[in-house]
Amino acid sequence: AMNDPVLLRADTPHGVTTLTLNRPAARNALSIELMGAVMQALDEIRDDRAVRVVVIAGAGPAFCAGHDLREMRANNHPDFIRLTFESCAQMMQ
Numbered sequence: 001a002m003n004d005p006v007l008l009r010a011d012t013p014h015g016v017t018t019l020t021l022n023r024p025a026a027r028n029a030l031s032i033e034l035m036g037a038v039m040q041a042l043d044e045i046r047d048d049r050a051v052r053v054v055v056i057a058g059a060g061p062a063f064c065a066g067h068d069l070r071e072m073r074a075n076n077h078p079d080f081i082r083l084t085f086e087s088c089a090q091m092m093q
Helices: 032-046 069-074 078-092
Strands: 007-011 016-021 053-058
Touching (some): 016 032, 069 078
Parallel strands (some): 016 053
C-alpha cells in the first residue's frame, strides 16, 4: 500500500539482518526516499556489533529495477539528477 515503509528490516538472533527493498509495484526502483532509507539502515548496522551479516532482498518479483526513471522524469532538473546519482554512489560505497 501507499503508506508501507520503502525498506523493511528483519534481524535474527544469529546476527543476520535482512534489508528488503519494499516498492514491489515499482520493481523496487531506487527512489531518493529508498536510497536514503538504505543509507540510514546501513549507518545503524555499521555501529551494531550484534549484526554479522547483511542480506539485501527485494519484495515482489524483481530485486531492483535500478534508478526510478519515473521519478527522474517527473523531476527533470539537473540538480535533482545530480542528487540522484550522488545518492546512489554514496549508497553503493
